[in-house]
Amino acid sequence: MTRSSNQPLVIGIETSCDELGVAFVRGHELLSDVVASSVAEHARFGGVVPEVASRAHVESLQATLEAARAEAEVTWSDVDAVAVTAGPGLVGALVVGVAAAQGLSLALQRPLYGVNHLAAHVAVDRLVHGDLPQPALALLVSGGHSSLLRVDDVTADVTPLGKTLDDAAGEAFDKVARLLGLPFPGGPAIDAMAREGDPASIDFPRGLLHDEKHRHDFSFSGVKTAVSRWLRAQEQSGHAVSVADVAAAFQESVADVLSVKAIRACRDEGIEHLIVGGGVAANSRLRVMVEERAAEHGIEVRIPPPRLCTDNGAMVASLGAAIVERGLPPSSRVLAADSSLPVTEVLLV
Ligand code: KG4
Ligand code: ZN
Numbered sequence: 001m002t003r004s005s006n007q008p009l010v011i012g013i014e015t016s017c018d019e020l021g022v023a024f025v026r027g028h029e030l031l032s033d034v035v036a037s038s039v040a041e042h043a044r045f046g047g048v049v050p051e052v053a054s055r056a057h058v059e060s061l062q063a064t065l066e067a068a069r070a071e072a073e074v075t076w077s078d079v080d081a082v083a084v085t086a087g088p089g090l091v092g093a094l095v096v097g098v099a100a101a102q103g104l105s106l107a108l109q110r111p112l113y114g115v116n117h118l119a120a121h122v123a124v125d126r127l128v129h130g131d132l133p134q135p136a137l138a139l140l141v142s143g144g145h146s147s148l149l150r151v152d153d154v155t156a157d158v159t160p161l162g163k164t165l166d167d168a169a170g171e172a173f174d175k176v177a178r179l180l181g182l183p184f185p186g187g188p189a190i191d192a193m194a195r196e197g198d199p200a201s202i203d204f205p206r207g208l209l210h211d212e213k214h215r216h217d218f219s220f221s222g223v224k225t226a227v228s229r230w231l232r233a234q235e236q237s238g239h240a241v242s243v244a245d246v247a248a249a250f251q252e253s254v255a256d257v258l259s260v261k262a263i264r265a266c267r268d269e270g271i272e273h274l275i276v277g278g279g280v281a282a283n284s285r286l287r288v289m290v291e292e293r294a295a296e297h298g299i300e301v302r303i304p305p306p307r308l309c310t311d312n313g314a315m316v317a318s319l320g321a322a323i324v325e326r327g328l329p330p331s332s333r334v335l336a337a338d339s340s341l342p343v344t345e346v347l348l349v
Contacts, residue, residue: 008080012317015097016089021313024072032071033314036060054092083320086114087341094337111330114348121277124315133273139262142278143170162216172220197248204253259289282306
């Protein structure tokens with residue numbers, strides 16, 4: 001049975017990294033959201049292997065499309081628009097989603113929207129908290145990116161204020177987890193382990209926290225190296241290591257820097273709304289710290305639930321729906337995936 005609504009029905013397809021996500025959105029309503037993750041296949045390598053990810057996407061594509069359609073209780077001919085992540089991401093993985101979306105768009109004779117993965121991480125919040133406040137400041141922290149963005153209009157006007165100079169925040173979690181012998185992906189493992197530890201037990205450095213030249217930029221390779229050195233020193237001196245304490249102290253350093261810089265950017269830009277997105281936004285300590293610091297400055301915070309923070313099709317469908325609502329012209333049906341698509345390009349032409 002088709003749900004009655006006069007809002008366009010948008011399918012969103014995400015394949016920029018190790019997750020294949022397909023979702024259906026009508027207006028602000030998420031009808032279905034199915035994710036086929038290949039994360040287990042990467043675990044033994046300690047990081048995402050691009051070729052393995054693309055292959056896994058090809059293998060689970062048909063079943064995932066069909067599962068999302070069935071869960072949304074719609075037919076293929078109900079679809080009004082097709083949205084897909086066009087970049088940034090792993091090129092071989094992106095191509096799988098883009099080719100699938102092109103095929104659907106052609107077969108259904110519906111417009112195709114190739115959208116930016118980072119803007120989609122911001123736009124997903126529409127599904128939870130309604131239309132995005134404008135302007136908003138977005139802190140985007142994932143395995144591939146750490147950025148501060150000024151979002152005047154998530155469909156068309158996104159300005160980068162700062163980014164990481166080296167590792168992404170999620171990458172730092174993954175690398176430190178590896179040093180600690182915790183499984184991949186490291187973020188959830190460190191988050192869980194940190195609950196048992198003392199964040200004040202070790203004072204790890206706060207990258208670029210007081211660097212005026214890089215006021216809105218991040219750097220996480222220093223804290224990763226500090227953890228590595230600290231572990232080696234403990235080992236050499238024969239002291240036992242509390243993995244929980246290291247996890248908690250490392251997490252504290254990252255959450256501290258991210259939350260201070262996000263609030264600072266809001267204040268510099270005179271913006272009262274902060275949206276936090278990307279896989280690291282699922283971090284329990286970061287969520288608490290951002291809320292606490294924002295409250296001190298009268299800033300309203302929107303953070304989607306953890307499931308919508310990590311990569312999924314809902315974010316793509318949500319951005320697609322916002323673009324359709326705005327009446328922007330669709331992308332060319334022959335659009336090419338762009339692995340380094342800048343965030344200023346929300347919609348590929
Ligand atoms: O957004 P995402 O799913 O994929 C990318 O676009 O990269 O983010 C994945 C990243 C991984 O590095 C993972 O370790 C991290 O998000 N992550 C977390 C947590 N859950 C996922 N980091 C810290 N705490 C978490 N709870
Ligand atoms: Zn992502």
